[in-house]
Amino acid sequence: xxxxxxxxxxxxxxxxxxxxxxxxxxxxxxxxxxxxxxxxxxxxxxxxxxxxxxxxxxxxxxxxxxxxxxxxxxxxxxxxxxxxxxxxxxxxxxxxx
Amino acid sequence: xxxxxxxxxxxxxxxxxxxxxxxxxxxxxxxxxxxxxxxxxxxxxxxxxxxxxxxxxxxxxxxxxxxxxxxxxxxxxxxxxxxxxxxxxxxxxxxxxxxxxxxxxxxxxxxxxxxxxxxxxxxxxxxxxxxxxxxxxxxxxxxxxxxxxxxxxxxxxxxxxxxxxxxxxxxxxxxxxxxxxxxxxxxxxxxxxxxxxxxxxxxxxxxxxxxxxxxxxxxxxxxxxxxxxxxxxxxxxxxxxxxxxxxxxxxxxxxxxxxxxxxxxxxxxxxxxxxxxxxxxxx
Numbered sequence: 001x002x003x004x005x006x007x008x009x010x011x012x013x014x015x016x017x018x019x020x021x022x023x024x025x026x027x028x029x030x031x032x033x034x035x036x037x038x039x040x041x042x043x044x045x046x047x048x049x050x051x052x053x054x055x056x057x058x059x060x061x062x063x064x065x066x067x068x069x070x071x072x073x074x075x076x077x078x079x080x081x082x083x084x085x086x087x088x089x090x091x092x093x094x095x096x097x
Numbered sequence: 098x099x100x101x102x103x104x105x106x107x108x109x110x111x112x113x114x115x116x117x118x119x120x121x122x123x124x125x126x127x128x129x130x131x132x133x134x135x136x137x138x139x140x141x142x143x144x145x146x147x148x149x150x151x152x153x154x155x156x157x158x159x160x161x162x163x164x165x166x167x168x169x170x171x172x173x174x175x176x177x178x179x180x181x182x183x184x185x186x187x188x189x190x191x192x193x194x195x196x197x198x199x200x201x202x203x204x205x206x207x208x209x210x211x212x213x214x215x216x217x218x219x220x221x222x223x224x225x226x227x228x229x230x231x232x233x234x235x236x237x238x239x240x241x242x243x244x245x246x247x248x249x250x251x252x253x254x255x256x257x258x259x260x261x262x263x264x265x266x267x268x269x270x271x272x273x274x275x276x277x278x279x280x281x282x283x284x285x286x287x288x289x290x291x292x293x294x295x296x297x298x299x300x301x302x303x304x305x306x307x308x309x310x311x312x313x314x315x316x317x318x319x320x321x322x323x324x325x326x327x328x329x330x331x332x333x334x335x336x337x338x339x340x341x342x343x344x345x346x347x348x349x350x351x352x353x354x355x356x357x358x359x360x361x362x363x364x365x366x367x368x369x370x371x372x373x374x375x376x377x378x379x380x
Contacts, residue, residue, distance in 0.1 A: 009169065014162035017304075021156040025333050028326045032103055041326035045148055048329060049311045051155045052304035059173060070233055075173045081180040082309045085187055089316030092191070096317075 009062050013055055020051040053082055103327040105135070110331030111338070114153060118339015120355060124332050125150045125274035126209060129202065130362045133369065137324065139195050143273030145325040147311045149332035150275045154304030156333045157340060164240065166297035168290075171235045171252055175283075175298075176305045178259040182266025183309035190271055199370035202272050206363035209278045210356045219292055229255035239294055250291050258287035262302075270310035275303040 024047040031040030056078055063072035109131045114124030125146045132142035161167045190198075230236055230252035238247040261283035269276040277299060284295035314320055 006169075007165070010162045010165060010167070013169070014159040017155040017162075018159040021152065021333060024152070025330050028330050031322075032326055032330075038322045041322040042320075045320060045322060045325055045329065046315065048148055048151050048155070049308050049315055052151060052308040053312070056173070056176070056305060059169060063173075068234075071170050071173055074177055074233075078173060078176045078180055078305065081177070081184055082305075082312055085180075085184050085309050085313040086316045088184070088187060089313035092313075092317040 005062075005066065009059065013058060016055060016058065017051060020047065020054070024048045024051065053079070056082075100323075103323065106132075106324060106327040107331040109135070110149060110328040111335040114149065114332040114335030115339040115342075116335075116355075117153070118157075118336045119342055120213075122209070122275070122277050124153055124335060124339075125272075126206065126278075127362070128328060128332065129273055130206075130365060132324070132328070134365065139198055139369075140190075140319065141321055141324060143198070143271075144311075144314045144319040145321065145328045146273035147270070147307050147314065148320060148325045148329045150269070150273065150307040151304050151311060152329045152333045153336040154275070154300055154307065156336050158301055158304070161297035161300065164297075166239050166293050167301045168235065168237050168252075168294055168298045169301070170233070170237075171288075172298050172302045172305075174229075174233060174235065174255065175258060175262045176302055178262035179266035179269070179302060179306040180309040182263040182268075183270040183306050184313075185263075186267045186270025187310050187313040189267075193271070196370045196372065198271065199366045201268070203363040203366035203370060205268065205272065205274065205276075205278055206359050206366065210359035210363070212278060212281065213352060213356050213359065228253075237294075239291070248291065250294065253289050254287040258283045261287060266306050266309070269303075269306050275300075275307065277303070 024044050026044075027047060028041050028044035031037035031042075031044055034040060056075055060072060060075040060079065063075060066072075110124070110128055113127035113131050116127055117124030128146045128149055129139070129142050132145065133139050137145075158167070233255070235252040235255070236250065237252075238249040241248050261279060265276040265279035265283065268274070268279060280299045280302070281295075284290050284299055288295070290298070311320070
């Protein structure tokens with residue numbers, strides 16, 4: 001694997017997770033001090049859940065661009081499993097209502 | 098509006114996550130018992146805790162990545178098993194009685210106590226490293242902390258690790274914890290990774306594993322913002338503090354103290370499993 005590009009991916013993911021963590025924490029904190037801010041808190045929580053998923057998206061794009069098709073395909077499959085989980089959750093909510 | 102409850106939850110998660118960080122574990126294993134002790138329903142506690150597990154994983158990933166300790170390719174391959182396990186957990190959780198969840202949680206606490214007693218040595222690689230590790234190009238290297246040449250390592254027995262990771266993902270989704278307890282045997286016994294690489298890679302994977310179940314719980318409306326919000330922020334702050342005072346290999350006395358705490362929490366969860374409450378209202 002190309003060494004510089006691997007380092008570049010590590011740095012990009014590190015920056016994404018670092019900035020994302022503090023942004024989501026700030027959004028939740030703002031929502032907590034705001035009157036009727038439950039929807040803002042909920043948005044911050046959604047942001048937290050999206051962070052690792054975004055990280056897999058970034059890695060998938062990079063792997064496929066490098067023509068690393070085996071691990072690239074596995075990471076796309078991981079995304080599909082996460083999407084399936086969300087679909088199961090939405091279905092559960094719809095049937096509960 | 099910052100209610101008294103939010104302030105309490107924030108402080109409690111901060112403490113739980115700091116203790117976890119000090120021991121090099123995710124805080125979920127302390128967050129869930131702390132929340133249920135406050136009288137919060139265990140399913141609500143689990144859904145809130147899983148968000149805090151993501152927060153801790155993402156919040157602590159950057160330094161490991163910058164020091165090149167995280168094996169991203171290996172993490173992706175293992176995440177295939179952990180997310181499948183998490184999906185199974187999401188499907189199962191509605192069908193399991195809460196007494197079973199308390200019981201399983203108590204068992205995980207006891208296994209953690211046992212692992213805390215048996216110290217973790219550097220696994221000895223047998224150098225085989227063929228099979229999937231080679232065909233998926235998972236072998237890697239990390240910088241020598243003493244400034245020498247990069248340390249190369251091989252990844253062994255990937256299929257065995259995948260089976261253990263599936264179980265770890267399942268337990269993570271069911272109990273709202275990072276499941277480091279179950280990832281350690283996979284990393285040490287199957288893959289035989291160097292300890293630093295295994296901690297960094299395991300921590301990295303925990304976020305995606307938890308996101309797979311948290312995404313489903315969020316979509317289903319199981320996550321209560323008034324509880325999960327302060328818990329997530331408290332956990333991030335606690336994890337940062339805990340990492341600063343990292344006691345990954347604590348001295349004998351502190352180790353004995355933590356083993357005691359884990360056994361006590363296990364006792365509390367076991368009592369709950371059998372419907373006996375020490376404080377608060379009747380079940």
